[in-house]
Amino acid sequence: MGGVFIKPVTKLGGEIKVPGDKSISHRAALFGGMAHGETHVSNFLLGEDCLSTLRCLKQLGVSWERQETEVWIRGEGMGAWQEPIDVLDAGNSGTTLRLMLGALAGSPFTVTMSGDESLRSRPMRRVTDPLKQMGAQIMGRREGNLAPITMKGGQLQGQSFRTAVASAQIKSAIILAGLRAQGETSVEEPALSRDHTERMLRGFGVDVQSDRTVARVHGGGRLNGQAVSVPGDISSAAFFLVLGSLVGQGEIILPDVGVNPTRTGILDVLRAMGADIELLDSSEICGEPRATLRVRPAKLKGIEISGDMIPRLIDEIPILAVAASLAEGETVIRDAAELRVKETDRISTVVKGLNALGAKVEELPDGMRIQGQTTLYGGQASSFGDHRLAMAWAISGMLSREGVSVEDMEAADVSYPEFLTVIKKVAG
Numbered sequence: 466m467g468g469v470f471i472k473p474v475t476k477l478g479g480e481i482k483v484p485g486d487k488s489i490s491h492r493a494a495l496f497g498g499m500a501h502g503e504t505h506v507s508n509f510l511l512g513e514d515c516l517s518t519l520r521c522l523k524q525l526g527v528s529w530e531r532q533e534t535e536v537w538i539r540g541e542g543m544g545a546w547q548e549p550i551d552v553l554d555a556g557n558s559g560t561t562l563r564l565m566l567g568a569l570a571g572s573p574f575t576v577t578m579s580g581d582e583s584l585r586s587r588p589m590r591r592v593t594d595p596l597k598q599m600g601a602q603i604m605g606r607r608e609g610n611l612a613p614i615t616m617k618g619g620q621l622q623g624q625s626f627r628t629a630v631a632s633a634q635i636k637s638a639i640i641l642a643g644l645r646a647q648g649e650t651s652v653e654e655p656a657l658s659r660d661h662t663e664r665m666l667r668g669f670g671v672d673v674q675s676d677r678t679v680a681r682v683h684g685g686g687r688l689n690g691q692a693v694s695v696p697g698d699i700s701s702a703a704f705f706l707v708l709g710s711l712v713g714q715g716e717i718i719l720p721d722v723g724v725n726p727t728r729t730g731i732l733d734v735l736r737a738m739g740a741d742i743e744l745l746d747s748s749e750i751c752g753e754p755r756a757t758l759r760v761r762p763a764k765l766k767g768i769e770i771s772g773d774m775i776p777r778l779i780d781e782i783p784i785l786a787v788a789a790s791l792a793e794g795e796t797v798i799r800d801a802a803e804l805r806v807k808e809t810d811r812i813s814t815v816v817k818g819l820n821a822l823g824a825k826v827e828e829l830p831d832g833m834r835i836q837g838q839t840t841l842y843g844g845q846a847s848s849f850g851d852h853r854l855a856m857a858w859a860i861s862g863m864l865s866r867e868g869v870s871v872e873d874m875e876a877a878d879v880s881y882p883e884f885l886t887v888i889k890k891v892a893g
């Protein structure tokens with residue numbers, strides 16, 4: 466099918482309300498399904514990934530209703546979950562699959578979970594191994610590493626884990642299993658990944674202790690239904706922070722964006738590169754900080770991104786690479802091998818895609834080296850079904866000389882269904 470052509474822009478302006486945060490929407494629905502009593506989620510993300518979580522909950526017998534972005538979940542506790550009569554399909558969503566496995570590890574029934582072709586190629590032993598050690602019986606392709614995954618949950622024993630990578634999905638799966646295990650469960654990660662699980666479980670009444678890179682829970686914690694207000698997704702806002710910095714004219718206002726410090730690496734890095742980004746009207750609601758972001762044009766310069774900064778901006782690296790190709794000087798991204806196991810191998814796809822548009826990017830085993838001040842001439846780019854690539858190539862088209870035709874632009878529906886409508890509006 467032909468691509469969607471995105472033309473260059475020379476000015477832009479206006480206010481963009483990005484949709485609800487994907488990570489927080491997943492957790493609000495899942496924890497609402499685990500809780501006793503009603504949970505009301507407002508500003509739920511209507512992206513395919515979060516709808517997958519709702520669909521899986523329904524298959525487990527959890528009743529919920531949705532009106533636009535408002536979701537009401539009538540939780541009866543996890544003991545009320547029923548053995549599903551079909552495979553739970555997580556679609557394109559690693560978060561759905563991995564957090565569901567953690568939540569289901571203590572359920573005394575058999576469940577099979579799967580997903581689309583991309584998800585069925587992503588590593589699952591990082592979650593199935595710890596859950597097996599806690600007592601779940603798990604099988605899957607490639608020794609339990611690839612979905613479809615079949616699990617028979619049951620009595621779990623709390624354990625202490627140290628993960629090889631900083632991953633909120635691994636951390637969350639272990640914590641959720643720990644809620645139903647005997648004794649204490651702890652998980653230590655090499656760097657702090659997003660802490661939405663820890664924050665939101667506290668909001669649902671669970672005692673979660675965390676000390677930077679270590680989180681711990683005791684079994685038997687009870688979740689009570691809550692009202693959860695979801696802030697705007699900073700990972701979606703990132704596309705407009707880059708666009709607003711690099712198009713020469715106009716400012717963009719992004720109201721009510723989540724600015725959880727475990728997710729604001731993109732703000733720190735863009736500002737260090739010279740971006741003019743202001744935070745206005747800061748507040749905290751439901752345990753999550755949020756603010757209005759205002760971005761104005763600025764000259765960007767290259768930067769080194771590595772170490773503990775990487776988990777704080779892991780999903781923003783595709784769009785950061787686009788910014789870096791138009792900044793002055795060189796940008797080097799290291800310690801980001803996790804990118805190779807996202808929806809696509811985001812090191813290889815970003816390097817090849819950007820170079821095809823005129824950039825000069827060298828692939829590194831754990832990242833990339835991007836030469837600045839190149840001209841993005843434009844051309845063809847494929848998302849390969851990866852939503853973050855689709856949107857990064859669209860922004861590249863708006864910043865290019867001749868525009869970009871994006872193959873499989875529909876992938877953006879995974880996290881931002883309105884994306885194309887919004888960029889047309891903001892470009893005037």
Ligand SMILES: O=C(O)C1=C[C@@H](OP(=O)(O)O)[C@@H](O)[C@H](O)C1
Nearest residue numbers: 488560632633634635658779780
């Ligand atoms: O926990 C989450 O909601 C997510 C965690 C991240 O993955 P890892 O933490 O596994 O790297 C991120 O890439 C994903 O978009 C959402």
Ligand SMILES: C=C(OP(=O)(O)O)C(=O)O
Nearest residue numbers: 557558559560780807808
């Ligand atoms: C990797 C991502 O999500 P998930 O792991 O949930 O598929 C993402 O949103 O970039």
